[in-house]
Amino acid sequence: MRDPEPCRMKHTEEQTELTEENEENDELNEEEKHVKTGEKALSRSQTKQKDLKKTRDEKSFTCTQCGKSLTSKQSLKIHMRVHAGEKLFTCDQCGKTFLWASNLKNHLKVHTKEKPHSCSLCGKSFSLLQNLKAHQKIHTGVRDHMCFECEKTFITAQHLKRHQMIHTGEKPYMCSHCEKTFNHSETLKKHERIHTGEKPYICNQCGMSFRQKSQLKIHMRIHTGEKPFTCNQCGKSFAQSAKLKRHMNIHTGEKLHECDQCGKTFLWDSSLKSHQEIHSKEKPHLCSVCGKSFSHLQNLKLHQKIHTGVRDHMCFECEKTFFTSTELKQHERNHTGEKPYMCLHCDKRFNQSETLKRHEKIHTGEKPHVISVGRVSDITINLRCT
Numbered sequence: 001m002r003d004p005e006p007c008r009m010k011h012t013e014e015q016t017e018l019t020e021e022n023e024e025n026d027e028l029n030e031e032e033k034h035v036k037t038g039e040k041a042l043s044r045s046q047t048k049q050k051d052l053k054k055t056r057d058e059k060s061f062t063c064t065q066c067g068k069s070l071t072s073k074q075s076l077k078i079h080m081r082v083h084a085g086e087k088l089f090t091c092d093q094c095g096k097t098f099l100w101a102s103n104l105k106n107h108l109k110v111h112t113k114e115k116p117h118s119c120s121l122c123g124k125s126f127s128l129l130q131n132l133k134a135h136q137k138i139h140t141g142v143r144d145h146m147c148f149e150c151e152k153t154f155i156t157a158q159h160l161k162r163h164q165m166i167h168t169g170e171k172p173y174m175c176s177h178c179e180k181t182f183n184h185s186e187t188l189k190k191h192e193r194i195h196t197g198e199k200p201y202i203c204n205q206c207g208m209s210f211r212q213k214s215q216l217k218i219h220m221r222i223h224t225g226e227k228p229f230t231c232n233q234c235g236k237s238f239a240q241s242a243k244l245k246r247h248m249n250i251h252t253g254e255k256l257h258e259c260d261q262c263g264k265t266f267l268w269d270s271s272l273k274s275h276q277e278i279h280s281k282e283k284p285h286l287c288s289v290c291g292k293s294f295s296h297l298q299n300l301k302l303h304q305k306i307h308t309g310v311r312d313h314m315c316f317e318c319e320k321t322f323f324t325s326t327e328l329k330q331h332e333r334n335h336t337g338e339k340p341y342m343c344l345h346c347d348k349r350f351n352q353s354e355t356l357k358r359h360e361k362i363h364t365g366e367k368p369h370v371i372s373v374g375r376v377s378d379i380t381i382n383l384r385c386t
Contacts (some may be wrong), residue, residue, distance in 0.1 A: 234340045250340055 020166035039199045059068045061076040065083045070076045081099050083089070087105040087342055093111045099105045105129055109115070115125035117132040121139045126132040134156050137143070143153035145160040149167045154160040165171070171181035173188040177195040182188040190212055193199070199209035201216040205223045208309040210216045218240055221227065227237035229244040233251045238244040247257075249267045258265045261279045266272045274296060277283075281291035285300040289307045294300040302324055305311070313328040317335045322328040330352055333339070339349035341356040343362040352354040 079080065234341060236338065247340075249343065 038247050052109075060071070061073055061077060062069050063079055063083075065080070068079065070079055078100075086223065087088060087316070088097075089099070090102050091104060091111075093108070093386055096107065096342050098107065109127035117127070117129050118125040119132060119135060119139075120157075121136070124135065126135065137155040142308035143155050145154040145157050147154070147160060147163055147167070149164070152161060152163065171183045173182045173185050175182075175188060175195070176181070176193055177192065180191065193211040201210040201213050202225075203209070203219055205220070210219065221239040227239050229238045229241050230236070231238075231244060231247055233248070236247065238247065245384060246268065249284040256265075257267070258276055259271050259272060261276065264275065283295045284299050285294045287293070287300060287303055287307075289304070292303060294303060305323045311323055313322040313325050314320070315322075315328060315331055315335070318333070320331065322331060329341065333351040339351045341350045341353050342348070343350075343356060343363070344357055345360065348359065350359065
């Protein structure tokens, strides 16, 4: 019975490789013969280098896609998978595929949670030796990869390569949905989740899911109560750096957003947008119970609590309940003694912005509005409105 065709091909390739290996051995034997007979043309090391170079040159296999040269037909065949996108090695745990068996082997440690490589300085463990070596540079301070454009140094060659794309403008990773390009594969992955709706990072406390790991990390602070960003003016802490930055505007008095209708300025862009609806008089949000309309959906939702009686914001100090989180926050300052609003004229502090505004009129000389509302027993009652 005749052997199958592929087996015969494989056998032929093996014979070719053996023939090539024998030829190499013959060349090395010939070189040794020259040395033994005392020929003075070249020394042993020179002859070896020359002949091995000749062997490599003769047996150089060049990739037609990128011009890279490899030392064997098998190496070239494996290399071509990079261009073809061929991934032959599949993880039986999650279905992820890899070009190389070694990559699959490393990946499997994610499922087994095996981390055999431990840092002797801090005890942190890693699944791969190369990751441990890269980590240890944090302790040693070694940054032996330098960018020749700006002389910035990096711990790993990979970090340097990613950085260099800033100078070259190279963006080799393209989104298959919208053709937007990126300089990092990780950035592309994050972007593609916008199209796919994938949210792989899940909170183990409440089940909420997120597109990015950083979003989950910020969210977890709700459960842990962690607030790592502290205001150096009043000591108030925040879970996010962006919220601290916004808070700092209270102390500086900086108001960047100005209404082009009346000139009123606001700390936040969102506050300006809300204010501008006053000028447009647009009130698209209607209460189904009493028919009152509102310019903002959030104001309608707050209003509806009057009908439902829901006061779902409770103070844990005294158990008093409030309609809104803003009302609760203002109330809690009575317990904490926090006074974040400071007068720019005399440095006196207040726990509410409205109280500060009333106080500042003492310095500016601005008089409050007086409304006459009627007589009781021939005595006029005046209400001062600020």
